[in-house]
Amino acid sequence: MTLFQLLRQFIRQHWRHYAAAGAMLAAVAVMTVWIPRRVGTVIDGMVSHQLDQRALLTELGWLLAMGAAIYFLRVGWRMQLFTASYQLGVELRTRLYQRLSVQGAGFFQQQRTGDLMALGTNDADAIELASGEAALAGFDGSLTFALVIGMMLLGVDWRLALAALLPFPFMAWAFRNITHHVHEASRDSLDRFSKLNEQVQETLAGVRTLRALGLEQRSAAQFAELAEQAAAASLSAQRWEAAYEPAVGIALTSAGALTLGVGGYLVWHGDITIGALTSFTMYLGQLIWPMFAAGWVLSLLERGKAAWNRLEPVLSQPLSIEDKGTLSHPPAGLLELQHISFTYPGQVQAALEDICLRIAPGQTLGIVGPTGSGKSSIIRLLLRQIETGHGRICWGEHPLSAYPLHALRRAINWVAQEPFLFSASIADNIALSNPAATREQIIHAATLAAVHDDILRFPQGYDTPVGERGVTLSGGQRQRVAIARALLTDSPLLLLDDALSAVDTDTETRILQHLARLRLQTHAQGTERSAVIVSHRLSAVVDADQIIVLRDGKITEQGTHQQLLERQQWYASQWRYQQLEASLNAA
Secondary structure (H helix, E strand, C coil), rough: HHHHHHHHHHHHHHHHEEEEEEEHHHHHHHHHHHHHHHHHHHHHHHHHCCCHHHHHHHHHHHHHHHHHHHHHHHHHHHHHHHHHHHHHHHHHHHHHHHHHHHHCCCHHHHHCHHHEEEEEEEHHHHHHHHHCCCHHHHHHHHHHHHHHHHHHHHHHHHHHHHHHHCCCHHHHHHHHHHHHHHHHHHHHHHHHHHHHHHHHHHHHHHHHHHHCCCCHHHHHHHHHHHHHHHHHHHHHHHHHHHCCHHHHHHHHHHHHHHHHHHHHHHHHHHCHHHHHHHHHHHHHHHHHHHHHHHHHHHHHHHHCCCCCHHHHHHHHHHHCCCCCCCCCCCCCCEEEEEEHHHHHHCCCCEEEEEEEEECCCCEEEEEEEECCCCCCHHHHHHHHHHHCCCEEEECCCEEEHCCCHHHHHCEEEEECCCCCCCCEEEHHHHHHHCCCCCHHHHHHHHHHHCCHHHHCCCCCHCCCCCCCHHHHCCCCHHHHHHHHHHHHHCCCCCECCCCCCCCCHHHHHHHHHHHHHHHHHHHHHCCCCCCEEEHHHHHHHHCCCCEEEEECCEEEEEHHHHHHHHHHHHHHHHHHHHHHHHHHHHC
């Protein structure tokens, strides 16, 4: 879809506002064009002494009335037009947000956060101006130009009009060349602002790291360079936009000189009156707005086109994860991975190869292995953040793709190794998965996650703001708040992706004991909650019903804790090493 197709579609949707604004603009243009003709008639009447005082006052009264009507009509069309045009900015930002909210992780790996933020600010503003200011100036300027030229040709003298229009083809040629440069400069300006936005976002997000490494001056120098480039690109765009004005000025000055020369000749020979020449001169002055409007419209449209060329690909990009599930009931039953293989885009080596697993309702699966062995890839496949390359994952005899994404993810509670906390209170962050939860339920979930005592040590307790990304909390506290958030709902599947890595072994033991008791309670109530625990620390999976060891994307060991110890392979070796390390730390 092009920018003009977008604007045409939007104008059709809001045709009442645009029709009302157009009618008011047409009335303004007609009265504006009519005024010079009345002024010319009054001057001729005064010159010929055919206009008495009463008639003069009547004419002046009509002129004042038309001036007042033009004022109120201009206010009216602005209210109608901008009410609609601002709605386009709202709709574009809403469409962008909705599209981003359903895109998969693969999409965001190819995009920059700062660039996406720029699309919702600068680029949306440019398109909004094209739908409002450009539409206004284009309609008003075109209508005024047509009426003025018509009055000059038919109402005054066609010879004088043709002489005044001689410079205009040269102005059109200048506009054509300037427009190309405006488009390129506008695109570069938007790109530069996007890069500057990205630098600011990354700097603020990583400000603690920059300070720890003493990179403040280097970061400031990079920002200054990007800011200078953005300013230079914006200035270049403004310079090309300003080039419209000299082109208009030269054309109108030349037209004025020709009008005086030809008009004086025609008055001298009695072909036109002084009043007619005065009217024509006023009409020529009224051409200033349409000419400047033409330059303004071209500038806004080219900037809008450059912005739309950046925004449209994001809005129309296919979803990285297709959501075509039709099953209405929530997933439940046996969870099975059938010969799963997966390779990340751009990679040669498979992240997972021929993975076969069965997780019965109520069972706990432990996944361990060296770094980069594919543990988190299994979690991402279960969440459908990525799609399987070979094989399929079934839950309750149906493939995961048969469930709508919202239903699938509502049935899963996921705690990442680096959980995200919002700039809200601790209670609000815990209740994110269940906004209707009572304070008692929130406290119970925090107790299960072994973070209740830590929360009570804060001056404001559960009402303590955590800051952006939970900056006021430690890594272990952030993980435990995220675990509490996951435990606040009764989803049938719990995924812990190394979610205990930042807590000590004693706290880890308490959390796992709480999870085991919760599992027994839910079993007694007739519900079954399965769990998948990914961990580098083997003590986190000791009580799992089955444990798999991943190495280079393949399952190399599988069994219970005791069975794996008896096989004397990687798992047993790591267990002895970690137990020795724990005993030394305790000593």
